[in-house]
Amino acid sequence: MGLQKVTFQNKEGHQLTGRLDLPADQHPHNYALFAHCFTCNKNLGAVRNISQALTNEGFGVLRFDFTGLGESDGDFEDTNFSGNVEDLIAAAAYLTKEYQAPSLLVGHSLGGAAAIFAASQLTSVKAVTTVGAPSNPKHVQKLLKSNLAEIEEKGVATVNLSGRDFTIKKQFLEDLETKSLPDAVKEFDKALLVMHSPQDTTVGINNAEEIYMAAKHPKSFVSLDGADHLLMNKKDSLYVGKVIAGWSSRYVDMPEEPKIKTKHQVVASLDSTEEFTTQMKAGSHYFIADEPIDFGGNNFGPTPYDYISAGLSACTAMTIQMYARRKKWEINTVEVHTSYDKIHKEDCDHCEETTAKIDLFQREIRFGGNLDQKQVAKLLEIADKCPVHKTLASETKIETKLLTDNN
Numbered sequence: 001m002g003l004q005k006v007t008f009q010n011k012e013g014h015q016l017t018g019r020l021d022l023p024a025d026q027h028p029h030n031y032a033l034f035a036h037c038f039t040c041n042k043n044l045g046a047v048r049n050i051s052q053a054l055t056n057e058g059f060g061v062l063r064f065d066f067t068g069l070g071e072s073d074g075d076f077e078d079t080n081f082s083g084n085v086e087d088l089i090a091a092a093a094y095l096t097k098e099y100q101a102p103s104l105l106v107g108h109s110l111g112g113a114a115a116i117f118a119a120s121q122l123t124s125v126k127a128v129t130t131v132g133a134p135s136n137p138k139h140v141q142k143l144l145k146s147n148l149a150e151i152e153e154k155g156v157a158t159v160n161l162s163g164r165d166f167t168i169k170k171q172f173l174e175d176l177e178t179k180s181l182p183d184a185v186k187e188f189d190k191a192l193l194v195m196h197s198p199q200d201t202t203v204g205i206n207n208a209e210e211i212y213m214a215a216k217h218p219k220s221f222v223s224l225d226g227a228d229h230l231l232m233n234k235k236d237s238l239y240v241g242k243v244i245a246g247w248s249s250r251y252v253d254m255p256e257e258p259k260i261k262t263k264h265q266v267v268a269s270l271d272s273t274e275e276f277t278t279q280m281k282a283g284s285h286y287f288i289a290d291e292p293i294d295f296g297g298n299n300f301g302p303t304p305y306d307y308i309s310a311g312l313s314a315c316t317a318m319t320i321q322m323y324a325r326r327k328k329w330e331i332n333t334v335e336v337h338t339s340y341d342k343i344h345k346e347d348c349d350h351c352e353e354t355t356a357k358i359d360l361f362q363r364e365i366r367f368g369g370n371l372d373q374k375q376v377a378k379l380l381e382i383a384d385k386c387p388v389h390k391t392l393a394s395e396t397k398i399e400t401k402l403l404t405d406n407n
C-alpha cells in the first residue's frame with residue numbers, strides 16, 4: 001500500500017500535514033502514531049526508518065509535523081508543549097475517523113514526553129515507547145540556556161538550534177513549568193518501553209532511569225548502546241523500530257494465525273469484503289494471492305498465474321540441479337525466468353474468438369558454472385522433463401464437488 005500524504009486539523013483549526021506509512025503486503029493489523037523531536041519534522045531519517053521497520057511488521061504509522069514545523073500550518077513561535085500534546089490527540093482522532101484508532105504511540109526526544117501526556121487521554125492506546133526522552137519537558141531549557149535571560153526579559157528571542165533559527169516566546173517556557181513527566185507516568189495505565197542510549201549527550205541516560213523508576217509495570221527498558229540522540233546511524237533507528245514492533249505485540253491486539261484447514265494439498269479462502277486478496281494454505285505454509293491494483297486488487301500477493309509460473313520455475317530448477325548432481329557436473333546456480341501470456345493460435349481462421357487463443361509460458365534459463373555446449377543442451381532438454389512442465393503440457397482433468405461440514 002506504501003506511503004500516503006494526509007492532512008487534518010488541530011484544535012486551533014490549523015492544517016497539519018503528515019505521511020501515513022502502510023505495509024506493502026497486507027492491511028495494517030494496528031496503527032501507530034509517531035511524535036518527532038523538538039524542532040524536528042516527520043521526514044527526519046530516524047522517524048522514517050522507525051516507521052519503515054514498523055510497517056515491515058504490519059503496522060500502519062502516521063508521522064506528521066507539529067504546528068509551525070515542516071509542512072504544517074501555524075507559527076512555531078505561538079506553540080508550546082501543550083500544543084504538541086493536543087496535535088497528537090488531533091492526529092489520533094483523524095486515524096480513528098479515517099482508518100483505525102491508534103494502539104501504539106512512539107515519541108522521540110521531547111516527542112516522547114508528549115506521547116506519554118497524550119496517551120493518558122487516549123483510551124485506544126495500549127502501549128507507548130519513548131526514545132531518548134527527557135524525564136521533564138523543562139529539559140528543553142538547557143537547549144535555550146544562552147537565550148533564557150533574553151526570553152525572560154523581552155518575552156521572546158530568536159534561538160538557533162541545529163543551524164536553524166526559531167522564535168521562542170516566554171509562554172513556551174511557562175508551559176513547560178507545569179508539566180512533570182514522573183508525575184504523569186505514575187498514573188500511567190499503558191505498557192511502557194523506555195529506549196535510551198548511554199552515550200546520549202543531548203538527553204542524558206539518567207532521564208531514562210527517572211522515567212522507568214516512576215512508571216508502574218508493565219514497563220521495559222532497552223539500552224541503545226553506541227547510538228547518538230538523533231539516531232543518525234540508520235542501523236540504530238531500524239533496530240529501534242524492530243524492537244518496538246516485537247515488544248508491543250504483547251500489548252496490542254494482534255491477528256490470529258490463519259486457521260484454514262483442508263484434507264487437500266492447497267486451500268484458498270476469500271471473504272466478500274476482501275476484493276481479490278485471498279488467504280491460502282499450501283501444505284503447512286500460509287501466504288496470499290491477489291490481483292494488481294489496476295485490476296481491482298490490493299497487490300498484496302502474486303496473481304494465480306504468477307503462482308503457476310512460479311511452480312514451473314521452481315520445478316524446472318529442482319529437476320535440472322538434481323540431474324546435474326547425479327552427473328557430477330559443475331553447476332553452481334540455476335535461474336529459471338518464466339512469464340505467462342495468452343496468444344493467438346498460428347494461422348487461426350477466427351482470431352477474434354477467445355477460443356482461438358492458447359496459453360503460453362515463456363521460460364528462459366541461466367546456468368552458473370563450468371559447462372560445455374553439450375552439457376547445456378542436455379540440461380535444456382532435461383528442463384522439459386520437469387513434472388510441472390509435463391502437467392501443463394498434458395491434457396488435464398479437474399473434478400469439482402461441493403464441500404460441506406460433513407465431508
